Amino acid sequence: MAHLYGRRYLRAFVSGFFVAVPVTVTFLDRVACVAKVEGASMQPSLNPSGRNKSDVVLxxxxxxxxxxxQRGDIVSLVSPKNPEQKIIKRVIALEGDxxxxxxxxxxxxxxxxxxxWVEGDHYGxxxxxxxxxxxxxxxxHAQATYIxxxxxxWQKLKSLLPQERTPVQNHDD
Structure with a gap:
């Protein structure tokens, strides 16, 4: 009798697994994921404490x-110099700017x-x-929305464009 329950449990687990994995992969591919932010390029918005602590963002x-x-959004993108790497930067200007x-x-x-046009907050x-x-x-790749x-x-990331980085001419003008 225990053998019968074991087989039923295994069948339920396997069928659940084959439903859960595609749902999870689709969610991570289409909706959201989390990432650890490394480096100083986005200080002070991200990783303000330096190397010893990294922010994890949604x-x-x-x-x-x-x-x-939008201008001011913090985004994740594939590095134009290394397609194996994702970078996180702030959008400064859009097409036509x-x-x-x-x-x-x-x-x-x-x-x-x-x-x-994207830049890190920590110039230089x-x-x-x-x-x-x-x-x-x-x-x-994505927009960073929360730490x-x-x-x-823990906080919602604000979409802020530094005053000194406003485009000379917006395509909206």
Whole structure:
């Protein structure tokens, strides 16, 4: 009799597993995931304590499913220099905007169609659009929406564009 219950339990587990795994994979692929933020490029917004502590953020994939981002959003994207790596930066300018760069070979750049300009909050400690130029929206992975860890840093991330990084001319103008 125990053998019969064991077989029934195993069948229920296997069928549940084959339902749960695709649902979980789909959720992580389409809706949200979490990521540990490493490095100093987004200080003080992320990792304000330095190297010894890393923030863990919620990456909302659903909000960027149509490649819609706003100036000031903190986003995760595939590195234009290393497709194996994801980077986290702030959106500074959108297609059609003219941006005054900080250290790029061109002093002013008009952001091409289907692209955005991203920068780390910690100028001089960030590998960003000032190094590699405008980024294709196709590299967009997710929007960072909450700090989940450590508990004392739990908060919704604000979409803020630093006053000194406002585009010279918005495409909205």
């Amino acid at each position: 990456l909302n994939r659903w909000t960027v499913r149509n490649y819609e981002v 003219i941006i005054k760069t900080m250290g790029h070979k061109n002093r002013y750049i008009k952001i091409p169609r289907g692209h955005m 400690h960030s590998f960003d659009s000032n190094a590699f130029g405008p980024v294709s929206l196709g590299l967009l 989940l860890w450590p508990p004392n840093r």
